[in-house]
Amino acid sequence: MxxxxxxxxxxxxxxxxxxxxxxxxxxxxxxxxxxxxxxxxxxxxxxxxxxxxxxxxxxxxxxxxxxxxxxxxxxxxxxxxxxxxxxxxxxxxxxxxxxxxxxxxxxxxxxxxxxxxxxxxxxxxxxxxxxxxxxxxxxxxxxxxxxxxxxxxxxxxxxxxxxxxxxxxxxxxxxxxxxxxxxxxxxxxxxxxxxxxxxxxxxxxxxxxxxxxEVPAVPSPPPGPSPPSPSSGSWRCNVCQHVYDPEVDGGGVPFEKLPSSYKCPVCQAPKSAFKKQLADGVERWVHEEPQQEGSLQV
CATH class of the missing domain: 2.30.110.10 (Electron Transport, Fmn-binding Protein; Chain A)
Structure with missing residues (x-):
């Protein structure tokens, strides 16, 4: 035994x-x-x-x-x-x-x-x-x-x-x-x-x-990357949430200096579709006319 x-x-x-x-x-x-x-x-x-x-x-x-x-x-x-x-x-x-x-x-x-x-x-x-x-x-x-x-x-x-x-x-x-x-x-x-x-x-x-x-549950695809959170002073497209990167998107040119013909590299939205992220968390629209390019309006 x-x-x-x-x-x-x-x-x-x-x-x-x-x-x-x-x-x-x-x-x-x-x-x-x-x-x-x-x-x-x-x-x-x-x-x-x-x-x-x-x-x-x-x-x-x-x-x-x-x-x-x-x-x-x-x-x-x-x-x-x-x-x-x-x-x-x-x-x-x-x-x-x-x-x-x-x-x-x-x-x-x-x-x-x-x-x-x-x-x-x-x-x-x-x-x-x-x-x-x-x-x-x-x-x-x-x-x-x-x-x-x-x-x-x-x-x-x-x-x-x-x-x-x-x-x-x-x-x-x-x-x-x-x-x-x-x-x-x-x-x-x-x-x-x-x-x-x-x-x-x-x-x-x-x-x-x-x-x-028993039918197994189909696993959900992993979530895609979240859009980057804009830092203070950065500009974000209000259409696709793309954050403007001066070095990548504009050849080192600050957003305020971009021509009014600039378009979002992701969704082709106009420059006026961008908002600026301020230190207090407030976002402001860029306003092109009739003020000078780069000026802001709440």
Whole structure:
């Protein structure tokens, strides 16, 4: 049993290390929806990816369990688990429950128990690393416990190395995990290139027993540069907010000395469209006629 536990830990460490060696496969690939709106097709992909993962990682809130006394309630604990195989995906209502073996004295059992006893939902995340597809399937949902009768009914022989007497092994228990959100990232399976700046994963949400593709929000383009704030004594076009720069726009000529035919280099507005920024923050129009060029009028 100790050897099998060591194997579990080794597989997890290998998976994490592999991900760190090839960050482009998990963090920079465009995993756009391969079948827009087709939740069943995506669930089939997820089932294949989950089936190829020898183990998974279950993350739960610390919630002040006896084995997490030094942890904050906001902290997250994670561990390697061995879920039983999923039922075959046949439609968009498939993939409703995942069963995970546990010991009633384990930390994960206590953390879920504390959450349920306090009247809160025991939210959890179940991550399957997809070695073949360079990606992962992440499930998020609620965790509860199977009844004693159900734990016997859903017994899986893959758990026997850890529970040699089967479901009658002392302290044997089963976590019933019901996902309501699913995310798929797979560079290899969707044949996408790395380094895409517009990368986004595929996600599905489950409501009333049905999965549907979650349409990601299109990110807004970054705002353009703000027009420069005019300093005291500078002139600004009232049409496009361009600030006159004597060195760039006028060959070193002060604005007051420019001919009346001068036009804004950006929007071609006349010189009379410019205002002068004074030290007190007041802006004044330039007035050409009938006063001399360069004179001001409030």
């Amino acid at each position: 100790a050897a099998l536990r060591l194997a579990r830990c080794w597989i997890l460490c290998w998976a994490v290390a592999t991900a760190s060696w090839r960050p482009a496969c998990l963090g920079l690939n465009d995993c756009a929806d391969p079948a827009p709106g087709n939740a069943t097709a995506l669930l089939l992909d997820a089932q294949v990816m989950i089936g190829s993962a020898p183990v998974a990682v279950l993350a739960t809130h610390a919630m002040g369990s006896a084995q997490s006394l030094s942890a904050s309630p906001a902290d997250i604990n994670a561990r390697v688990v061995l879920p039983s195989p999923l039922l075959a995906v046949t439609n968009a209502s498939s993939l409703g429950v995942v069963y995970i073996d546990t010991n009633s004295f384990s930390r994960k059992y206590q953390e879920i128990q504390v959450a349920l006893a306090s009247g809160h939902a025991a939210r959890a995340n179940l991550l399957h690393y997809d070695r073949d597809g360079d990606g992962y399937v992440a499930l998020r949902g609620n965790a509860t416990f199977c009844s004693a009768a159900e734990a016997v009914q859903i017994w899986w022989e893959g758990w026997r190395p850890y529970y040699p007497d089967g479901p009658s092994t002392p302290n044997y228990a089963v976590i019933r995990f019901e996902p309501d959100w699913l995310e798929i990232v797979s560079a290899g399976r969707y044949n996408v290139s790395s380094g895409r700046a517009d990368w986004r994963p595929v996600s599905l949400r489950r409501s009333a027993g049905q999965w549907s593709v």
